[in-house]
Every structure is written in C-alpha cells, then in structure tokens.
Amino acid sequence: xxxxIHQFELKxxxxxxxxxxxxxxxxxxxxxxxxxxxxxxxxxxxxxxNRAVVPGRLQSLVEMSYEFVASTVRSSAGNEGMRFxxxxxxxxxxxxxLNLFGMIPGGFTVTSHIIITFALAALVxxxxxxxGFWKHGLHFLHLFVPSGVPxxxxxxxxxxxxISFLSRPISLSVRLFANMLAGHITLKVFAxxxxxxxxxxxxxxxxxxxxxLAMTIALTGLxxxxxxLQAYVFTILTCIYLNDALHPGH
Amino acid sequence: MAAxxxxxxxxxxxxxxxxxxxxxxxxxxxxxxxxEAQLDQRREAAPGPRQRVEDSTSGPSAIGRAFRLSxxxxxGVIAGxxxxxxxxxxxxxxxxxxxxxxxxxxxxxxxxxxxxxGAQKSSDASGGSKPQKE
Numbered sequence: 017x018x019x020x021i022h023q024f025e026l027k028x029x030x031x032x033x034x035x036x037x038x039x040x041x042x043x044x045x046x047x048x049x050x051x052x053x054x055x056x057x058x059x060x061x062x063x064x065x066n067r068a069v070v071p072g073r074l075q076s077l078v079e080m081s082y083e084f085v086a087s088t089v090r091s092s093a094g095n096e097g098m099r100f101x102x103x104x105x106x107x108x109x110x111x112x113x114l115n116l117f118g119m120i121p122g123g124f125t126v127t128s129h130i131i132i133t134f135a136l137a138a139l140v141x142x143x144x145x146x147x148g149f150w151k152h153g154l155h156f157l158h159l160f161v162p163s164g165v166p167x168x169x170x171x172x173x174x175x176x177x178x179i180s181f182l183s184r185p186i187s188l189s190v191r192l193f194a195n196m197l198a199g200h201i202t203l204k205v206f207a208x209x210x211x212x213x214x215x216x217x218x219x220x221x222x223x224x225x226x227x228x229l230a231m232t233i234a235l236t237g238l239x240x241x242x243x244x245l246q247a248y249v250f251t252i253l254t255c256i257y258l259n260d261a262l263h264p265g266h
Numbered sequence: 267m268a269a270x271x272x273x274x275x276x277x278x279x280x281x282x283x284x285x286x287x288x289x290x291x292x293x294x295x296x297x298x299x300x301x302e303a304q305l306d307q308r309r310e311a312a313p314g315p316r317q318r319v320e321d322s323t324s325g326p327s328a329i330g331r332a333f334r335l336s337x338x339x340x341x342g343v344i345a346g347x348x349x350x351x352x353x354x355x356x357x358x359x360x361x362x363x364x365x366x367x368x369x370x371x372x373x374x375x376x377x378x379x380x381x382x383x384g385a386q387k388s389s390d391a392s393g394g395s396k397p398q399k400e
Contacts, residue, residue, distance in 0.1 A: 179373075183378060187342075
C-alpha cells in the first residue's frame, strides 16, 4: 500500500496485434488519453451548440478557456501567432484535462510518463522547425546566428545557440513530467504515513496521524494548482517557441 | 525572447486590413472593418489582463520560477552531453566530443537560464506602470 510508484504502472487492457517484433497494446494510458480527447471534444461541442448571446455556464466556461488561450497566444506570439491557435488550444486542453484526470482518486496520470510529454514537446519543436524552414527557408537559420557578435567568437556562440535550441524539447518535457511525477509521489508518501502511523502506534498513531492528513489535504490543493499551472507553462512556452518560427533572427 | 514580448505593440496595429474579406457587398465589409476597429480599440484599451498573463509566465511562486530555471539549465547540459556522445559514437573521437560538447552544453544551459530570467525581467519592465508584487 505504501508503494508510491505503483500508481504509474501501465496496465494492458487489450492487444491490437503485433507490428514488427513488438506488441501493440491498448493500455490504461491510451484509455485516459482517448477519454481526455472525448471530454474536450464533447465539452466544446455541447457548450457551443446553443451559441447564446448571453452564455450559460458551460458556454462561458468554454469561452473563457478560448479567451485565455487566445490572449496567451497574442501576447507572446503576436497576432500572426493566431494561425497556430487550434494547435495551441488543443495542446492546452489536452494537457490540462490529462493533469486533472490524474487528480481523480484511483485515476491515472498520463503526463507523469516522460515519453508522453516528450512526444508532445517533440511535436511542438517539430512544428517550429518545419514551419520555420517552410516560411523562411534558410533564413530560419538566422535564429542560431545572433547579430552584432564579433566574427572570432561567432562559431562558439552558434554552437551554444544550437545546443540551447536542442535543449528546448528536453526542458519542455522534463518540466511537465517531473512536476506531475514528483507531486503525485509526494502525495502518496504523505498519505501512506497516515496508514503506517495508525497501524504502528495504535491509539497514539490515530492522534499523530492528523498531521500527515493535514499535509495531504494541503498537498492536494497544491497539486490542483500545479496541474493547471503546468498546462499553462507548457502552453506559453509553446507560444514563445512558435514566435521564433514566425520571426527568426531576433 | 525579450524581443518577442517587445514586438507585440507593432503587430496590434497591422491587423486592421484583415477584416476586409473577398466579399463583394460593401456594406458587409464596412461592418466587418468597423467591428475589427472596435476590437482593436478594446485590445488596446484593456492591457490589464494581458499584462497579468505575462507577469505570471514563470508561475506565481518562487518555487515555480526556481524549477523553471533549473530545468532550463539541466536541459542544456543534457542536450550538450547527448550531442557529444552521439558525435563520439559516429566519429570515434571518444572522449573529446563528450568533453567539448558537455562544456558547450554547460554554457548553453547557463545561457538558457540567463535568457529565461531576462525574459522575466523584461516582462516586469514592460508592465512598468503597475507596481510589481513579489
């Protein structure tokens, strides 16, 4: 019961056959991801079905999330960045719902698996690279050559810029993954203390167990904050990187 | 990234022409233009929420900011190390590629941190009129 890693275990639900040497399995992670996509789609479609001028609760919820993401995109990638709005909005809602699914007791936190977050980050950086080269051609490489640098240290600065660019998907994915993983482990460890105290110390344990219980409640609140905040941080960094694709050479 | 924040002002002005679509009815396009102009005015007049969004880029807490900066640094070192390892593997120059690229990765990580912190600073500065609460 006190194993804090157990909650991240992937459980196969059914097999989809084999490709090459490896088995393709539909796991609980796949289930939760399909659930998140279904929930976001249903929510936005149901909420905008009536299209009332004075929005109801559901409609204003969806309108607020639209406004929020739109203002984030505008403020960090400018109005040209709005062409990426569908992409950024899908990313934000997907990550947000997955993070919040993790807060349901007995739920599964898909974003605590680095392969998921890295795939999302690679998607973002791939978009930046493909769009940058498609829009600006080789001019996109100006991103790596800052202006106003003396020629003799230019190769060094360029190498550092390239490594800095390559580190972006790593920092983007590690940040989301580590936050979710660490938060859920901490939560589980503190919750485990309650049971251990109660079973180990008897009546005294029940009294002292109030302390980790209070901590668990506080951490649950913090985890909700982290879940929303990390979705937002991922989104705003996506916008900042997309801005580089729109305007290289700054 | 600091430049990215600074250039929003220029962009807001250049969107006026977007509303006039290919429609032939002058009335409709005039109405669209008027709506666009009104929206522009709204956006200009209400910088409040936008500024607030920028201020909280790094999260509301010092922990959030510290976490952001530390991952930026670690990611730089990892990227440099990985690149060096790949370099050595492909060219058989072990261990020189790893040494050189790890050092470069260290520099890139430091650079990342400075840039991330600088972006926070400059967004603070652009919100100038509003007192910063830390």
